[in-house]
Amino acid sequence: MSYTPDEARYRSMKYNRCGASGLKLPAVSLGLWNNFGGDSVTVNHRQMIWRAFDLGITHFDLANNYGPPPGSAESNFGRILKMDLSAYRDELIISTKAGYDMWPGPYGEWGSRKYLLASLDQSLKRMGLEYVDIFYSHRFDPDTPLEETLGAVAAAVKQGKALYAGISSYSLLNRWIEQGLLDVLEKEGIGCITFSPLAQGMLTDKYLNGIPEDSRAVKAAHYFPKEYLSEENLSRVRALNEIARRRGQSLAQMALAWCLRDPRITTVLAGASRPEQVEENVGALDNLEFTEQELAEIDRYATEAGINRWARSSEAG
Secondary structure, eight states, X not given: OOXXXXXXXXXXXXXXXXXXXXXXXXXXXXXXXXXXOSSSOOHHXXXXXXXXXXXXXXXXXOOTXXXXXXXXXXXXXXXXXXXXXXXXXXXXXXXXXXXXXXXXXXXSSTTOHHHHHHHHHHHHXXXXXXXXXXXXXXXXXXXXXXXXXXXXXXXXXXXXXXXXXXXXXXXXXXXXXXXXXXXXXXHHTOOEEEEOTTGGGTTSSTTTTSOOTTSHHHHOTTTSOGGGGOHHHHHHHHHHHHHHHHHTSOHHHHHHHHHHTSTTEEEXXXXXXXXXXXXXXXXXXXXXXOOHHHHHHHHHHOOOOSOOTTHHHHHHO
């Protein structure tokens, strides 16, 4: 099974400049958080990567702990890169992160220079790369001086193991970055990459009529507690789905478009479990305009939903 990219892959994708840098990213990127793990590459893995690249998605986002098991998403992506995309490396933006638990002992997580640089070396080895395009601390470490964490990321760039660094985490149900962070990013000329803009599937049609047995809420409850699917949260999601329906979009498409309406947002990192979902996500770009009435109605339901798994880091700073 071989792959030849679509020659028209750059004709319809929208590319946004990342802050004041020279880097442009596709408006929709592919996140490899939960659906690229396992001990081997599957046909579905390859087909999702192929479809993404054919649609102009050049940015593939990973982290050291993505899987499960941790590290396996990077290993699988590295195999796909070698099999299918090695000739197109200079057309790709590959990002990875370090911050969460990866190995035993005091140097296996958080934000120390020791951990970050060791983790990056391991990530490069798993993916078979000499460098990543974007590397950043996965979470703020309240116990490590910020200067040390940022100094480690800067050292990675100086060593030629990374080219850029980024920031992420924002959705209709998790809006903490609007409380001043976006203003700072705009002032400093820093781009913003939104992570989990579909709220781990809550902002799709998956949970509108119950909890499917194959859903993350059932199979990965440690990542997605069922408490997230409270009747209060689901009623908000159903109301947002109705607004999306009137706009001629799926709920997922509207959620991505809503993030991208803000010019300070460079790209949305959307995951997928099959190629058709990649296509649906990119379809969000067909309607990025919102009326004032739509935004006001969305604000009635798009409120903090108690699902900020990253609160310890985001609030500690």
